[in-house]
Amino acid sequence: MAKLYDLSKLAVLVVDDNKFMRQIVFQILHGLGIRQVAQAHNVDSALEVMTDSPTDFILSDLDMGAKSGLDLIKAIRQSDRPEMRMLPIVMVTGNATRKYVESARDAGVTEFIAKPLTAQSLYVRIVDVIERPRQFVKTKKYFGPDRRRKSDDSYDGPRRRADDRG
Amino acid sequence: MSDDDKPEFLSNPNPIAKKARVMVGRTADDMLKTAEARLDTLKGDFTTIIKKDVDRLAELIKQAEVDLPNRDAHIQMLKKVFHELRGQGGTFGYPLISEVGDSACKYIDASPTMGDAQVKILKAHVDTFKAVVAGNIQGDGGAIGRELMKTLQFILARAKG
Numbered sequence: 001m002a003k004l005y006d007l008s009k010l011a012v013l014v015v016d017d018n019k020f021m022r023q024i025v026f027q028i029l030h031g032l033g034i035r036q037v038a039q040a041h042n043v044d045s046a047l048e049v050m051t052d053s054p055t056d057f058i059l060s061d062l063d064m065g066a067k068s069g070l071d072l073i074k075a076i077r078q079s080d081r082p083e084m085r086m087l088p089i090v091m092v093t094g095n096a097t098r099k100y101v102e103s104a105r106d107a108g109v110t111e112f113i114a115k116p117l118t119a120q121s122l123y124v125r126i127v128d129v130i131e132r133p134r135q136f137v138k139t140k141k142y143f144g145p146d147r148r149r150k151s152d153d154s155y156d157g158p159r160r161r162a163d164d165r166g
Numbered sequence: 167m168s169d170d171d172k173p174e175f176l177s178n179p180n181p182i183a184k185k186a187r188v189m190v191g192r193t194a195d196d197m198l199k200t201a202e203a204r205l206d207t208l209k210g211d212f213t214t215i216i217k218k219d220v221d222r223l224a225e226l227i228k229q230a231e232v233d234l235p236n237r238d239a240h241i242q243m244l245k246k247v248f249h250e251l252r253g254q255g256g257t258f259g260y261p262l263i264s265e266v267g268d269s270a271c272k273y274i275d276a277s278p279t280m281g282d283a284q285v286k287i288l289k290a291h292v293d294t295f296k297a298v299v300a301g302n303i304q305g306d307g308g309a310i311g312r313e314l315m316k317t318l319q320f321i322l323a324r325a326k327g
Binding site: 130 | 171172173174175176177178179180181182183185186187188189192193194195197198200201202203204205207208211212215249250252253254255256257264268
């Protein structure tokens with residue numbers, strides 16, 4: 001049984017070019033008690049919404065035509081606004097092939113959620129974001145959450161992560 | 167690794183953890199039921215959408231058959247419709263619709279060229295989708311659902327040789 005979170009203070013941005021899919025996500029989020037749900041039908045519109053309204057995390061489709069969810073992730077991670085750069089981005093995908101997963105991971109996605117969406121699957125993902133934040137990594141080529149999710153006991157290379165130094 | 171490439175690690179401010187409050191001693195069960203109930207209110211809309219999609223897919227496959235100069239564009243639109251269906255079918259208790267959509271999208275992705283033979287295979291997907299919608303086949307579809315998928319898989323296997 002999942003523990004209960006009061007999510008009523010969160011502001012979520014839903015990005016999907018399919019209106020019905022946005023409605024699906026909107027209904028689930030409202031059912032989970034989230035009242036501030038903004039919607040955008042493409043990447044440009046999403047970036048505008050984020051400029052105008054507070055956003056705590058983003059749920060975005062991957063495949064949206066000319067500009068994809070990957071472009072959105074890159075725009076956010078390269079933003080000049082620090083609070084925007086570190087926003088959690090959950091990618092909703094019906095096509096979780098290795099290639100897509102790796103591209104999204106390398107662009108700086110926080111989490112994935114596979115379709116078909118259910119209230120349970122979406123809630124579990126939100127709780128993951130709340131309870132298991134990953135530190136951010138900044139290199140010349142990458143800015144985003146640490147892409148190494150698990151600690152590897154057999155790893156004997158240099159230990160550079162902040163949580164390695166505890 | 168040069169000093170220039172040295173990664174910098176930044177702690178995650180995780181602002182949503184500060185806004186989300188755990189309700190000690192309570193489970194999420196009732197809230198999840200409420201969310202599922204809200205989702206169910208869209209089921210009627212989904213039924214309307216899939217009926218429209220039957221006509222849309224039939225039109226697109228017909229165009230792909232006859233409008234050769236624009237075949238690729240028609241197939242890409244067909245893929246977009248199947249892609250949405252595969253994502254939404256399972257949400258509303260039509261996993262067969264998701265299965266057919268998934269099979270069509272994967273077939274398109276795996277086909278470097280789109281000749282008449284490939285279009286025929288996609289037409290078989292459209293026909294299967296039509297049958298699922300016409301029969302209002304929900305859940306796993308029972309014997310009819312299994313038969314429909316078996317036929318589609320047979321057609322795909324035969325095409326592979």
